[in-house]
Amino acid sequence: MKYCIKGGEIVNPAGEYSGVGDLLLDAGQVVAVGQELPVEDAVIIQAEGKMVLPGLIDMHCHLREPGREDEETIASGTRAAVKGGFTAVACMANTNPVADGAVVIEYVLSKARQNGWAKVYPIGAITKGLKGEELAEMGEMAEAGAVAFSDDGKTLTNPAVLRSALEYAALFDRPLLLHEEEPKLADAGVMHEGYWSTVLGLPGIPALAEDVMIARDLLIAEYTGGKVHFCHLSTAKGVGMLAEAKRRGLNVSGEATPHHFTLTDQALENYDTAFRVSPPLRSEEHREALRRGLQDGTIQVIATDHAPHSLEEKHREFALAPTGMIGLETAFSVAWTELVLGGWLTKEQLVEKLSVNPARLLNLPAGRLQPGDLADLIIVDPEWEWVVKPEEIASKSKNSPFIGRKLKARVETVWVNGILKYDGQKFVE
Numbered sequence: 215m216k217y218c219i220k221g222g223e224i225v226n227p228a229g230e231y232s233g234v235g236d237l238l239l240d241a242g243q244v245v246a247v248g249q250e251l252p253v254e255d256a257v258i259i260q261a262e263g264k265m266v267l268p269g270l271i272d273m274h275c276h277l278r279e280p281g282r283e284d285e286e287t288i289a290s291g292t293r294a295a296v297k298g299g300f301t302a303v304a305c306m307a308n309t310n311p312v313a314d315g316a317v318v319i320e321y322v323l324s325k326a327r328q329n330g331w332a333k334v335y336p337i338g339a340i341t342k343g344l345k346g347e348e349l350a351e352m353g354e355m356a357e358a359g360a361v362a363f364s365d366d367g368k369t370l371t372n373p374a375v376l377r378s379a380l381e382y383a384a385l386f387d388r389p390l391l392l393h394e395e396e397p398k399l400a401d402a403g404v405m406h407e408g409y410w411s412t413v414l415g416l417p418g419i420p421a422l423a424e425d426v427m428i429a430r431d432l433l434i435a436e437y438t439g440g441k442v443h444f445c446h447l448s449t450a451k452g453v454g455m456l457a458e459a460k461r462r463g464l465n466v467s468g469e470a471t472p473h474h475f476t477l478t479d480q481a482l483e484n485y486d487t488a489f490r491v492s493p494p495l496r497s498e499e500h501r502e503a504l505r506r507g508l509q510d511g512t513i514q515v516i517a518t519d520h521a522p523h524s525l526e527e528k529h530r531e532f533a534l535a536p537t538g539m540i541g542l543e544t545a546f547s548v549a550w551t552e553l554v555l556g557g558w559l560t561k562e563q564l565v566e567k568l569s570v571n572p573a574r575l576l577n578l579p580a581g582r583l584q585p586g587d588l589a590d591l592i593i594v595d596p597e598w599e600w601v602v603k604p605e606e607i608a609s610k611s612k613n614s615p616f617i618g619r620k621l622k623a624r625v626e627t628v629w630v631n632g633i634l635k636y637d638g639q640k641f642v643e
């Protein structure tokens with residue numbers, strides 16, 4: 215199909231044309247971006263007052279397949295992705311079985327080809343069974359299509375294993391995505407250690423648990439010259455150390471999640487397990503540091519860490535409930551409301567963090583609107599105001615911390631490879 219999107223504001227920091235204009239797409243590709251493009255034989259889409267953006271890319275989500283198809287599948291997770299404006303997602307290896315060899319990577323890719331709504335890029339495990347002991351078959355997985363490696367959900371506590379993993383991953387030019395929490399310092403903690411953990415009488419996880427691991431791993435990254443990406447940064451010191459490491463020229467990067475830059479540990483005051491997450495929601499000073507880190511470019515990526523859990527399991531006593539929140543469908547609107555309308559980021563910076571930079575870090579052919587590129591793009595209505603409702607969630611799990619929250623901006627239309635997947639806030643079946 216040939217489409218001409220007319221008169222929208224094209225926000226395209228990595229491409230040649232930005233500003234109000236038209237975009238022509240045909241046969242899966244962007245054909246032209248500019249002003250007053252010819253429209254003959256194209257389906258015309260009026261986009262005045264709307265924004266046209268490159269498809270968003272989530273470099274950190276959990277699709278739960280194989281193993282927990284009751285919580286999410288590749289089909290339902292990519293449907294949620296498309297609804298949130300993500301045309302590509304990279305999914306973590308902590309499935310059951312763990313994605314620690316080519317077989318699971320190939321399984322994920324074939325499921326995605328069969329019934330994926332967005333593109334799926336699997337992430338392979340760093341160690342076999344996520345046990346932190348023996349390196350997984352990285353070469354085999356890279357060849358099968360793994361775009362990065364991560365033991366996310368677990369911290370690599372053995373520094374010698376991290377050292378060899380970094381040296382090994384460098385052979386395939388793949389980054390390691392690290393979940394940083396020293397388990398002995400986190401101990402039995404269930405929330406951020408601070409004022410609210412004292413008030414609520416819940417055991418805390420100090421910011422130190424994350425900081426100690428980031429400090430260690432920056433030293434190892436420097437020693438090996440490997441590519442390290444820090445998942446879900448949540449502490450002020452962590453952001454500071456990342457900034458310092460970048461100034462020294464290390465090949466390091468980091469991400470923040472919408473929940474960490476929006477919410478604080480005060481959200482736990484009713485013991486609502488929807489707010490239990492790893493790393494935990496922290497205090498105001500940490501939230502501010504994440505916003506500043508996003509603003510000054512220290513944190514290049516916004517990732518969802520979309521982590522579906524059944525309500526059955528979330529409806530347990532706080533300390534027993536699993537950690538994690540879904541986020542694919544709310545990420546753009548939360549970031550728009552909090553960071554762009556809040557004056558922290560420009561539109562261009564937001565597109566960099568949600569599309570351009572994740573594409574660069576994972577070496578994906580995406581992140582810009584340029585003639586000849588694959589047509590992964592979205593239309594957003596920045597004026598649309600909506601309230602997050604569980605019955606409107608496309609994900610199989612409904613564990614969103616933003617239910618009931620009023621947000622601005624909503625994804626309206628989505629193309630993946632030039633195929634219309636979502637239009638007028640409805641799936642194109």
Ligand SMILES: [Zn+2]
Nearest residue numbers: 366367393445
């Ligand atoms: Zn994690």
Ligand SMILES: [Zn+2]
Nearest residue numbers: 306366367519
């Ligand atoms: Zn995760």
